[in-house]
Amino acid sequence: MKKAKPKLPYSFIYDLTRLSQGALKQVFESAYEARLHKILSSNAKRLVKTLKIDQATGLNLTDAITLVEDLIEVQAANKLQREEFEEAERKALLLPHCARSRMDRHCMADFDADVPTYNCQSCRDYCIINKATALGKAEGYDVYVVPGGACAEKILKDRKYEGVVGVACGMELKMGLPLLKKLGIPGQGIFLTKNGCSNTNFNLQSLESIL
Ligand code: SF4
Incomplete structure (x- = not known):
């Protein structure tokens, strides 16, 4: 039987690993300074053009701006929720299954x-x-390797965590913000530096510093 094609949160594939850490840092510093959602859009557009993020990633201008807007929003949410998150005792770490080094039968994860x-x-x-x-x-942390947002929601609802760290693409992290608000759980997000259906990647140092 033909396997159903996995649905990606974004309609485009990105790879931020070709962007320098300095450029990414500038995006996030700007996020902290900007904070206000009202200026998010123009700020993202400026950053994409200044740092040539569209050229570095091969994305068209609109997709690159969408990506940077999501990264800014997630980073701003991290800053806003950090204090409450640090006070939480029972925490979960949600990792994306698409970052497993082998997604075929060679991955021994059950x-x-x-x-x-x-x-x-x-x-x-x-x-x-x-x-x-x-x-x-x-x-x-209790660690889960999840295939998507619906699984993350079930875990958070069933297991009553006080804090959560999620690793996912910017759009999925952004979509998770209303859920965290509804459940009253402070969260921290680490975005994928490379998205897609498989062989995705994230920065381990960023994760280590947020845990
Ligand atoms: S079992 Fe764990 S270490 Fe082995 S490929 Fe799967 S996710 Fe990676």
């Missing part, structure tokens, strides 16, 4: 549909999910 989560079996030292899982557990 999927527990009741939770729902993949349980990483640490079969590959270099796998970013293996490394991120170890980091999260060492910091006292």
Whole structure:
């Protein structure tokens, strides 16, 4: 039977790994200074043009602006929720299943549909999910490797966490903000530096500093 094509939150594929860390830092510093959603759009447009983010990523101007707007919004939310998040005791770390180094039968993670989560079996030292899982557990987090936003919602609703760190693309993180507000859970988001259906990536140092 033909497998259904996974639906991506974005209609476009991006890869921010070709952007310098300095350029990304400038986006986030601007986010902190800007804060106000009213000027979000013009600020994002300015940043895309100044840092040539469309050229670096190969995205068209509109998609690049959308991406930067989402990154700014998530970063601003991180700043706003940081204090409350730090006070939370019971925390979950939600990792994206698409960052597993192998998404085929070579990935030894078993999927527990009741939770729902993949349980990483640490079969590959270099796998970013293996490394991120170890980091999260060492910091006292319950770690879940989830296939999408609906699974994340079920985990947060069922397990009554006081704080959450989520790794996902900017749009998915942004879509999660109203849910966190509804559940009264402070959250911190780490965006994927490369999105897509598989072989996605994120920055482990950014994750480590936010945990
Ligand atoms: S380390 Fe974990 S997530 Fe990565 S391939 Fe192995 S079982 Fe899968």
